[in-house]
Amino acid sequence: MEAIWLYQFRLIVIGDSTVGKSCLIRRFTEGRFAQISDPTVGVDFFSRLVEIEPGKRIKLQIWDTAGQERFRSITRAYYRNSVGGLLLFDITNRRSFQNVHEWLEETKVHVQPYQIVFVLVGHKCDLDTQRQVTRHEAEKLAAAYGMKYIETSARDAINVEKAFTDLTRDIYELVKRGEISIQEGWEGVKSGFVPNVVHSSEEVVKSDRRCLC
Amino acid sequence: MAAESGRQFWKRSAKLPGSFIKDRSKANALPMKSKKASSFHEFARNTSDAWDIGDDEDEDFSSSSSSLQTLNSKVAKATAAQVLENHSKLRAKPERAQSALSDMPTNCKVIKSSSEAQLSRTSEEACVRNPLQKQQSLPLRPVIPLVARISDQNASGAPPMTVREKTRLEKFRQLLSSHNTDLDELRKCSWPGVPREVRPVTWRLLSGYLPANMERRKLTLQRKREEYFGFIQQYYDSRNEEHHQDTYRQIFERILFIWAIRHPASGYVQGINDLVTPFFVVFLSEYVEEDVENFDVTNLSQDVLRSIEADSFWCMSKLLDGIQDNYTFAQPGIQKKVKALEELVSRIDEQVHNHFRKYEVEYLQFAFRWMNNLLMRELPLRCTIRLWDTYQSEPEGFSHFHLYVCAAFLIKWRKEILDEEDFQGLLMLLQNLPTIHWGNEEIGLLLAEAYRLKYMFADAPNHYRR
Numbered sequence: 158m159e160a161i162w163l164y165q166f167r168l169i170v171i172g173d174s175t176v177g178k179s180c181l182i183r184r185f186t187e188g189r190f191a192q193i194s195d196p197t198v199g200v201d202f203f204s205r206l207v208e209i210e211p212g213k214r215i216k217l218q219i220w221d222t223a224g225q226e227r228f229r230s231i232t233r234a235y236y237r238n239s240v241g242g243l244l245l246f247d248i249t250n251r252r253s254f255q256n257v258h259e260w261l262e263e264t265k266v267h268v269q270p271y272q273i274v275f276v277l278v279g280h281k282c283d284l285d286t287q288r289q290v291t292r293h294e295a296e297k298l299a300a301a302y303g304m305k306y307i308e309t310s311a312r313d314a315i316n317v318e319k320a321f322t323d324l325t326r327d328i329y330e331l332v333k334r335g336e337i338s339i340q341e342g343w344e345g346v347k348s349g350f351v352p353n354v355v356h357s358s359e360e361v362v363k364s365d366r367r368c369l370c
Numbered sequence: 371m372a373a374e375s376g377r378q379f380w381k382r383s384a385k386l387p388g389s390f391i392k393d394r395s396k397a398n399a400l401p402m403k404s405k406k407a408s409s410f411h412e413f414a415r416n417t418s419d420a421w422d423i424g425d426d427e428d429e430d431f432s433s434s435s436s437s438l439q440t441l442n443s444k445v446a447k448a449t450a451a452q453v454l455e456n457h458s459k460l461r462a463k464p465e466r467a468q469s470a471l472s473d474m475p476t477n478c479k480v481i482k483s484s485s486e487a488q489l490s491r492t493s494e495e496a497c498v499r500n501p502l503q504k505q506q507s508l509p510l511r512p513v514i515p516l517v518a519r520i521s522d523q524n525a526s527g528a529p530p531m532t533v534r535e536k537t538r539l540e541k542f543r544q545l546l547s548s549h550n551t552d553l554d555e556l557r558k559c560s561w562p563g564v565p566r567e568v569r570p571v572t573w574r575l576l577s578g579y580l581p582a583n584m585e586r587r588k589l590t591l592q593r594k595r596e597e598y599f600g601f602i603q604q605y606y607d608s609r610n611e612e613h614h615q616d617t618y619r620q621i622f623e624r625i626l627f628i629w630a631i632r633h634p635a636s637g638y639v640q641g642i643n644d645l646v647t648p649f650f651v652v653f654l655s656e657y658v659e660e661d662v663e664n665f666d667v668t669n670l671s672q673d674v675l676r677s678i679e680a681d682s683f684w685c686m687s688k689l690l691d692g693i694q695d696n697y698t699f700a701q702p703g704i705q706k707k708v709k710a711l712e713e714l715v716s717r718i719d720e721q722v723h724n725h726f727r728k729y730e731v732e733y734l735q736f737a738f739r740w741m742n743n744l745l746m747r748e749l750p751l752r753c754t755i756r757l758w759d760t761y762q763s764e765p766e767g768f769s770h771f772h773l774y775v776c777a778a779f780l781i782k783w784r785k786e787i788l789d790e791e792d793f794q795g796l797l798m799l800l801q802n803l804p805t806i807h808w809g810n811e812e813i814g815l816l817l818a819e820a821y822r823l824k825y826m827f828a829d830a831p832n833h834y835r836r
Contacts, residue, residue: 174640195747196640199738202797218794227639230700231738344730 162206162216162349166328168321169235169273171260172245173253174224177280180311181245182221185321190312197223199231209326216349217325229263236267240337240345241274241328243320248279248308251289254298261302271345274331275304276324282308282315535565542568551575551582557763563810564759570656573649576762577685591677598680601628618667621675622646625683629690636690636697641742645689648746648755649682692769696742704741707773708733711740714777718823722784729793736800740776744768748779749805749813756813771824778819 170178179197184190186203201221206214220239222232244260246253257277264273277299279290292308299306305323309316331337332346339346531539542565545556556575564572574580579594580587606624625646630638657674658665667675695703712733716723726733739747746754757775761767780787783803790796805812 196643198641198742198747200735202735202794202801204794204798223640225640227637227697227699227701230705231734234734 162214164329164332164349165216165218165347166241166325167218167220167239167344168324169220169222169239169242170245171222171242171264172224173256176224176245176247176250176253177311178224178245179221181280181309181317182219184311184314184317186219197221199223199228200235207322207325209322209329215325215329217321233263233267236264236273238344239273241324243278243324244275245278245280246290247281248290249281249284249287254290254295257298274324274328276320277304277306278320279306279308281310283310283313539565539567542572546571549584551584553582560759560763562814563756566655570653573652573685573762574681577688579681579684579688594684595677595680598683599676601632605631621679622650625679625686628683629687633694636694639697642690642697644743644746646682646686647751648758649685650678651751652755653678653681689768692766704738707741708737710773711737711776714773714823714827715780717827718777719781719784722781722787725788726796729796731793731796735797737776744772745776745779748803750808753805753808753813756810760817771820774820774824775816777823778816782816
């Protein structure tokens with residue numbers, strides 16, 4: 158039996174090859190870290206519920222994309238139906254950080270006039286000794302693009318939960334304020350309420366939904 | 371541009387299933403190499419595929435590759451020019467080129483550290499770390515989670531043979547030892563599966579690598595192997611100081627590197643790395659009695675290892691030649707095949723098709739990988755090897771018959787599919803189909819169904835056709 162959820166958000170995870178996108182998602186959705194992992198081909202799908210406040214659950218559908226350039230023609234088809242995204246770079250790989258701008262441009266072109274709510278993720282923070290990107294410069298870049306910045310490690314399970322949950326909360330706030338609304342033909346946000354089903358315990362949320370409709 | 375040339379290709383190669391282009395000389399007249407002398411011409415001459423020289427009458431199998439090269443010649447020209455440019459840029463900055471190439475660890479040991487490679491961590495995880503190269507620059511260092519893939523090879527512990535199997539093996543031995551192996555007959559025999567004992571030589575023959583003529587085989591092998599190591603010297607050694615460390619990973623890396631550098635229109639695409647494994651494991655099994663899984667390749671003599679490496683390279687190249695448009699810009703081959711799969715499924719199982727539509731599941735969401743990796747990610751390696759027995763016996767097995775196999779594979783799960791009542795459940799199912807216990811029997815059934823579909827739809831006028 159599926160747990161009750163308020164909304165379903167579709168997220169996309171992007172960034173250069175080998176920055177650890179799949180590992181981060183697997184840690185988040187499956188709670189484990191694979192030492193060996195096949196490079197992603199095309200796009201993979203994952204899902205998990207998160208509780209952003211006691212009793213308030215959001216269902217996340219997460220698209221894990223291949224970082225390799227050759228797959229871009231496939232992966233870019235997934236931008237449009239994403240409400241949020243994690244843009245990853247590897248803190249031990251300067252080039253992956255330098256490409257952040259390109260990734261943003263790439264998504265922008267494909268979702269206009271809408272926007273994807275991104276969080277910038279500096280991944281593999283357990284490898285601090287090999288760091289090539291300082292926290293300060295990453296924060297500066299994130300701020301310049303109006304994103305939050307967080308450092309994570311899938312291997313040591315650092316901030317993985319927080320990265321996804323914070324992003325989910327931010328999107329939730331935007332939805333609540335009506336800045337993002339549910340739209341026919343757009344998969345980014347869906348309401349979890351099935352018509353004619355009464356969830357008496359969810360008073361607050363019911364009113365929220367009225368605002369949006 | 372890619373789409374347009376793709377359309378031409380389908381027209382051009384509208385030939386009857388099972389018929390081969392006999393005229394090698396014509397098929398050889400590739401615009402890639404025959405047209406005006408430009409820098410590309412020189413490039414093409416330097417990197418021209420050795421399949422195109424010699425080996426005349428034994429090259430029946432290469433018909434599709436020739437037309438594919440025709441198809442891609444425009445794209446290839448453009449990208450090759452780009453590669454050349456990148457090349458010269460990289461050459462101008464030797465340290466950068468080095469670093470771009472050397473941050474792939476071998477067996478999780480860093481081959482060579484450099485200004486940019488920061489990969490001293492020893493876990494396997496480090497193997498999946500290499501920076502994104504701009505498209506069409508030097509090929510990416512491949513990422514090969516080989517241990518996971520090789521663990522499937524069922525080289526040991528095989529049950530005793532039945533009488534039928536013994537007879538089959540005898541038939542193969544007979545065919546293989548005749549002065550001129552009857553390739554048509556060999557294909558016929560191989561379609562339902564090749565006995566493990568004769569698989570290596572059978573695959574070499576079926577792929578068109580070995581000539582049918584017994585006397586020429588030894589010489590051909592020798593020449594091809596030497597040729598391959600010539601490429602290594604020409605392209606690889608100059609960039610890598612510590613070469614010929616023959617670990618699995620490094621062997622694979624060399625094979626992929628040479629392939630990528632010689633096929634600039636594709637370059638290295640994730641997924642191609644998977645395609646080396648079946649060849650490598652099959653050729654390795656010729657020398658290894660025990661489980662390949664636990665085998666340390668350094669126990670083999672260098673000569674043997676080199677032979678396995680060279681043979682794997684040539685056979686993989688042969689395979690890739692036939693499906694090159696899967697890996698060129700925008701991957702037109704895959705897009706086309708996924709569309710064809712959708713159309714096919716809509717005809718053979720409307721219920722499943724409508725179920726997908728109802729829950730907004732798109733074929734590309736699951737079948738992209740099926741095409742890009744030839745179902746290798748969906749099946750245990752032993753099944754892939756069995757599948758390839760048939761693909762190599764079937765005309766256009768990898769490029770065309772695979773589509774029917776995919777359709778049969780999908781329909782195989784129809785009950786499970788129809789039981790799922792939302793998008794998420796469907797995608798999770800389709801991405802993780804439970805085939806872990808599959809063996810020859812399941813593949814046999816799958817292939818029989820695929821064959822049935824192929825013949826049912828091959829002549830339907832409105833159906834997707836090659």
